[in-house]
Amino acid sequence: MFRFLRWYGAGPLHLLTMIACLALAGYATAELLPGNYVAIPVWLAAAAIGHDLILVPLYTLADRSAIAVFKHRRSSPAAVPWINYLRIPAALSGMLLLIWFPLIFRLPTRFPATTTLSLDPYLWHWLAVTGALFLLSAIMFALRLRARRIRPAAPARSARGSAP
Amino acid sequence: MKLPKSSPPGPFRRSFWRSPIRGPWLTSVFGLMLLASIPVLFVTGLLSYAAYNPDLSPVNDQTPGKGLLGFYLFSWPTHPIWLYRLNQGVHVTLGLVLVPVLLFKLWSVLPKLFEWPPLRSPAHALERLSLFALVGGAIFEFATGILNIQTWYKFPGSFYPLHFYGAWVFIAGFVVHVTIKLPAMIRALRSRSFIAELRTNLAGTHTEPPEAGYLVAVTPAEPTISRRGVLAFAGAGSALIALLSIGQSLGGPLRRAALLAPHGQDVASPDDFQVNQTAASAGISESETGPAWRLTLGGYGQAPVVLRRADLLRMQQHTASLPIACVEGWSTDNQVWTGVRLRDLARLAGVTRPSSVLVQSLELGGAFSQVVLSAGQITDPDSLLALRVNGADLTPDHGYPARVIVPASPGVHNTKWVASLTFRS
Numbered sequence: 001m002f003r004f005l006r007w008y009g010a011g012p013l014h015l016l017t018m019i020a021c022l023a024l025a026g027y028a029t030a031e032l033l034p035g036n037y038v039a040i041p042v043w044l045a046a047a048a049i050g051h052d053l054i055l056v057p058l059y060t061l062a063d064r065s066a067i068a069v070f071k072h073r074r075s076s077p078a079a080v081p082w083i084n085y086l087r088i089p090a091a092l093s094g095m096l097l098l099i100w101f102p103l104i105f106r107l108p109t110r111f112p113a114t115t116t117l118s119l120d121p122y123l124w125h126w127l128a129v130t131g132a133l134f135l136l137s138a139i140m141f142a143l144r145l146r147a148r149r150i151r152p153a154a155p156a157r158s159a160r161g162s163a164p
Numbered sequence: 165m166k167l168p169k170s171s172p173p174g175p176f177r178r179s180f181w182r183s184p185i186r187g188p189w190l191t192s193v194f195g196l197m198l199l200a201s202i203p204v205l206f207v208t209g210l211l212s213y214a215a216y217n218p219d220l221s222p223v224n225d226q227t228p229g230k231g232l233l234g235f236y237l238f239s240w241p242t243h244p245i246w247l248y249r250l251n252q253g254v255h256v257t258l259g260l261v262l263v264p265v266l267l268f269k270l271w272s273v274l275p276k277l278f279e280w281p282p283l284r285s286p287a288h289a290l291e292r293l294s295l296f297a298l299v300g301g302a303i304f305e306f307a308t309g310i311l312n313i314q315t316w317y318k319f320p321g322s323f324y325p326l327h328f329y330g331a332w333v334f335i336a337g338f339v340v341h342v343t344i345k346l347p348a349m350i351r352a353l354r355s356r357s358f359i360a361e362l363r364t365n366l367a368g369t370h371t372e373p374p375e376a377g378y379l380v381a382v383t384p385a386e387p388t389i390s391r392r393g394v395l396a397f398a399g400a401g402s403a404l405i406a407l408l409s410i411g412q413s414l415g416g417p418l419r420r421a422a423l424l425a426p427h428g429q430d431v432a433s434p435d436d437f438q439v440n441q442t443a444a445s446a447g448i449s450e451s452e453t454g455p456a457w458r459l460t461l462g463g464y465g466q467a468p469v470v471l472r473r474a475d476l477l478r479m480q481q482h483t484a485s486l487p488i489a490c491v492e493g494w495s496t497d498n499q500v501w502t503g504v505r506l507r508d509l510a511r512l513a514g515v516t517r518p519s520s521v522l523v524q525s526l527e528l529g530g531a532f533s534q535v536v537l538s539a540g541q542i543t544d545p546d547s548l549l550a551l552r553v554n555g556a557d558l559t560p561d562h563g564y565p566a567r568v569i570v571p572a573s574p575g576v577h578n579t580k581w582v583a584s585l586t587f588r589s
Contacts, residue, residue: 007285007286008285008286008287009284009285009286009287009288010285010287014287014344015287015290017339017340017343017344018287018290018291018294018340021294021297021336021337021339021340022290022293022294022297022336022340024332024335024336025294025297025301025332025333025336025337027231027232027233027332028233028329028330028332028333028336029329029333031229031230031231031233031325031329032325032326032329032330032333034229035320035321035322035325035326036320036321039320039321040320040321040326042320043304043307043319043320044300044301044304044333045300047299047300047301047302047303047304047307048296048299048300048303050303051267051270051299051303052270052274052277052299055267056270056271056274067388081366081388081389083388083389084388084389084393088397088400091397091401092400092401092404095263095264095267095401095405096404096405096408096424098263099260099263099310099405099424100314100424102311102314102316103314103424103426104424107314107316108314108315108316108317110315110445111314111315111426113442113444113445114315114439114440114441114442114445115315115426115427115438115439115440115441115442116431116432116439116442116561117426117427117429117431117438118429121423121429122424125408125423125424126424128423129404129408129423129424133404
């Protein structure tokens with residue numbers, strides 16, 4: 001028993017929890033798969049790695065590109081961590097797009113006929129919210145710059161570096 | 165095959181990961197938020213399935229292969245009348261506002277995907293397999309749910325079984341993860357004061373102390389955002405999503421604030437309310453609902469009773485204020501329904517103690533063109549075959565000539581364009 005646990009790499013409780021939960025997950029997967037033996041595994045696999053291997057590289061690239069592009073500008077007010085005033089509204093807007101892209105791009109074509117509601121407003125709503133987010137961010141940045149000019153703080157960091 | 169002892173270059177090297185704020189504390193704060201919310205999401209999801217009374221009849225069951233996973237089912241109550249409205253509003257809105265928390269949590273543990281060696285022991289291999297259920301299950305559930313509420317049915321199959329079995333895959337991974345990580349989470353949360361962290365600006369932000377895990381960067385970059393900044397970032401995301409969607413569940417003037425929600429628009433007429441499916445989209449023609457329409461009341465072993473709409477209007481009318489609440493999370497305020505009590509119709513059909521009723525619509529072939537209601541749902545004094553709503557005849561889209569309305573029942577079980585009611589004792 002002791003030798004087995006040393007080979008296994010954790011305690012017996014760990015093994016029991018694993019077996020119980022993997023059995024449950026396996027049972028549910030076995031019920032799930034007959035719906036479509038090709039598309040459902042593809043969906044599950046995409047769900048498991050899509051975030052880590054597609055979404056994160058994309059937004060990290062966008063974030064670093066923004067930092068690289070703007071940091072060389074002489075006028076860039078490096079005294080304040082400006083990147084957050086760009087990345088936060090952009091990320092929030094992107095998050096709304098990630099959730100609501102079917103409505104925004106008018107993909108559920110039967111929606112108007114079934115609900116009497118229109119698909120037209122969503123793109124404009126999203127653009128308006130995005131505009132408002134950037135406007136709010138710009139105002140906050142301006143206030144921050146002004147406060148910095150009135151009451152200069154210790155030399156602050158630049159926005160160099162990696163994603164947050 | 166023997167793997168090299170030293171890790172391959174790129175993300176498998178710890179030096180690749182340079183975020184100075186990644187660490188057990190930050191991961192644990194997001195973990196705690198999910199730990200508090202996911203059980204609510206799971207339980208409201210299970211209740212949502214129970215609300216269809218799937219055990220009452222195969223007609224009601226959208227997930228007939230559920231087997232052991234239906235162990236918890238019970239007869240869905242009719243009170244409080246807002247029960248289903250609240251349940252679905254919480255399930256859908258909470259799911260939406262958790263999207264940023266989930267994304268930040270996944271970001272915070274990203275380096276662990278590239279641990280080297282990838283499998284240290286059988287225990288570690290099983291743990292990583294359970295993470296597949298956890299992360300795959302989570303994203304699968306969020307994706308199917310979010311697409312379904314927008315009625316963009318691009319997932320591979322019927323929403324109900326996908327979301328139901330997916331939930332069990334997810335929760336199995338979740339239980340393993342919580343069991344294994346809870347002590348580490350508590351330790352990490354105690355390692356830093358939350359209040360002190362909220363008072364720490366960018367200049368005071370440093371990496372967490374080195375740890376055995378993979379989260380803390382060994383060669384950290386300069387921070388560009390503080391930990392409190394990241395928490396505010398995620399909080400702002402959740403607040404924004406809630407602000408732009410909760411109105412579709414709360415109704416009233418707030419509905420128009422739900423700028424990004426499927427039912428965040430007012431319907432054309434101010435006296436009207438939201439519909440899930442119009443008469444035209446259900447294939448209901450005027451010739452079927454005109455003077456030729458008849459309601460057939462069936463009773464077990466009794467000759468059917470056939471009624472015209474005028475006959476129904478001559479019966480004792482009852483009024484009930486009840487909402488319409490959809491599985492998709494949107495709902496309406498209470499509407500004033502007038503019609504004949506289902507229990508009166510049961511008596512007319514010759515069934516004094518009904519155990520169930522099969523309600524069939526004029527609609528042909530839809531997933532919810534027929535439904536079986538329970539004894540409790542028939543005998544509730546507010547359960548009606550409604551003929552009028554808000555002081556006027558039902559409109560075609562609301563189910564003219566007659567529709568079922570049962571308190572606390574899912575919207576699709578309030579069958580529209582009713583053709584027959586078959587009671588059983």
